[in-house]
Amino acid sequence: MQINKPDYYNDLDEIYLKTWDLLENGLANRDSPFHIPVFINGNQNIFDGRIVVLRGIDQKEKKIWFHSDIRSNKVKIIKANSPASLLFYDRSQKIQLRICGFAKINYKNDTTKKSWKKTVHMSRQCYLGDEAPGSDTLKPTSGLTAVFDNSEYTIEESEIGYENFCVIETFIKSIEWLYLAAKGHRRAYFNLDKNKIEKKWLIP
Template identity: 55%
Template sequence: MQPSYYEDFSEIKKKIWSLLDNAVKDRSSPFRIPVFACGNQNDIDGRIVVLRKSDQTNNLVQFHSDIRSDKIEKLKANKNAAMLFYDKDEKIQVRLKVECIINHENEITKESWSKTQHISRKCYLVDNGPGTESDEPTSGLKPELDNFDYTKEQSEEGYKNFTVIQCKIKSIEWLYLAAKGHRRAKFNLENNKDTWLVP
């Protein structure tokens, strides 16, 4: 028996958003760690990020980063990016084309930072930004920080580096693998056009 979303646009969209919503809460969901790809001209790169928010009403997903990361400069030059998800058990691949908004020291970062756990704040406490070259292998942290030996007050130092990347979804592409026949569909959210594609 095929699932309800096998050949039904609205059921597919429902399924996609349920996978995204669930990934924000469920640490073990494969959709929690998509690949985020962005770039400028011939310098294109993908990296894993953690999905932190999914908002169907506004066609938005978001993740956190360090303002000093290489991708920030790339996004400033080209706000167009892509996100890629795959759930092996569901046999569903989702590709998003997005437009990014970089949030730094504003109401959005304030809200997300207040919900960022003590241990996660460690990422933002490195002295030099992610990608900085080092003469020796390093975490980039001072030894006391490496051991999680910091107070809530000290963790606040990380806020100046904390960035929320909001990804406004322009289109969604869905691929479902099934023995009976794969199915593929594209949802253009800018003109509300749903299309079947050959898988």
């Protein structure tokens, strides 16, 4: 039986293109598994990962970003230690991406202004709680007052959420690709830390 091999199977340049293609699709398509990567960072001996929503990619500037609450734990960690990674997996394509780099917190700057303007009514709810995410609470709660919890706020009233809003960019230093295939796995590594992108194969 003939099993078709994708164009990128044995071609590092094609893999690199496919990588950005998958990220582009993850950004545009809410149903894509690449829409919700795991952002991983840590400090000293504690490391943690959490799902985030991919909000932007810039191939030229070699960066990708997501939105968050400035009061969240991950922000504290980034302030202490900026190296971070993003982990993606698309089960149907059998492709895993591990993106490593440095995280940068944008807060009340041009980047956050631009992103905040694009946020919709419902997604602003995430930034409207009085207490910091992860704070202890004596009762089960969303952390929102009834007006915000029931979405009974106007877009103008949601403007105060901007106080808690930040954009976390990851400046990419490397991308590792793993393609699982019955006909033989393929693993590739891209070093983006130099002017010319270094592309090489690894043993899967």
